[in-house]
Amino acid sequence: MDAQTIIARRVAQELHTGDLVNLGIGIPTLVANYVAPDLKVFFQSENGLIGTGPIPEQGMAHPLLTDAGGRPISALPGASTFDSAMSFGLIRGGHVDVTVLGGLQVDAHGHLANWMIPGKMVPGMGGAMDLVSGAKRVIVAMQHAAKGKSKIVAKCTLPLTSARPVNLVVTDMAVIAFPNGKATLLETAPGVGVGEVMAVTDAELVIPDIVPEMKI
């Protein structure tokens, strides 16, 4: 199983029937592929839709029905559409149960940086800051390390997305939460030892007596 599949499968287990869920671009988008079919989850697209469905079949795309990246999507029965003030009212107002976002860095206290690399990549924050400020649960789905460097850092060196800490980080190696503001190892990926996770984690990690393997 490749890194992205491990992450997406594990994140999908965090979703429950009735949840309103907003998925960011990249690995988070893949999560929808692994939601158990008996779960009734509402996916929001922040450009104005609850009830996003799969990419339409060839020749069935509608130019006025797209995801936040402008790609064609479909809408499931029971979907609803709304303007951007409503969309971000839902996000900031605590009506979104779970958001899953990509990350560049998460620090030892759960602070996320995911919207710019000064001097290199300045795309703008889009909806990320509102999502981290307002969603009930914030899950970061990202690779544990990039180019040999840990993305779980002692302190973020990149600009923060929010002062609010995230709830959970799921990587290709580990699941980490932040009880009492301390990065705590909850699970390891199949075949990955606690020592291996610690070796590629710059932040200080609390290691409970028992750290189970992800069940994916």
Added chain:
Amino acid sequence: MRAVSVEEAVAMIPAGASIMVGGFMGVGTPERLLDEVVRQQKTGLSLISNDAAVPGKGVGKLFDAALVSRLTASHIGLNPKAQQQMLANQIAVDLIPQGTFVERIRAGGCGLGGVLTPTGVGTSVAEGKRQIEVDGTTFLLETAMRAQFALVHAFLADYLGNLTYALTARNFNPIMAMAADTVIVTAEHIVPVGVIAPDHVLTPAPLVDYLITNG
């Protein structure tokens, strides 16, 4: 509301004007108006738009033609031309969170001085802004935003100017239709009065100044 040609409508926009343009990644954008803005070479525009779309589409056309001198948006990462022009200091860019972007426009259209939002507290977005505590929570004061012109795209417009929108093409359009001195609208279809039921009107006719006639 007055029905006018696209040429006549765009001729009213002076060079250097502030314009807000509806659409999200070029979906729900008044393409005919933007094509005419490019044809009439309206330079030095102060553009308020959620994103910079992509080259060749939506407001991306304004960057292709180098007509923008100032941009307020939430995301420009998918338009390399807008990024290049920003990094070369050809355009001044103000990047703000998307929820803040839409609320500032909504406030501008609703007679509010601004809004209090928790988004951006403790980040670079808070620099230089007033912070106000309400019941123990810290908020940023984000001021209202308006423009001289709003360029709006609807799905249906009736002969009076009542508007309704389709699917994800609604996005910022009805909010912007409240927040400009002059509101200019294109529609996919112009229909007789009554086709849009009162409950389905999302932008009431008195908000629309000009409706672009079919070409």
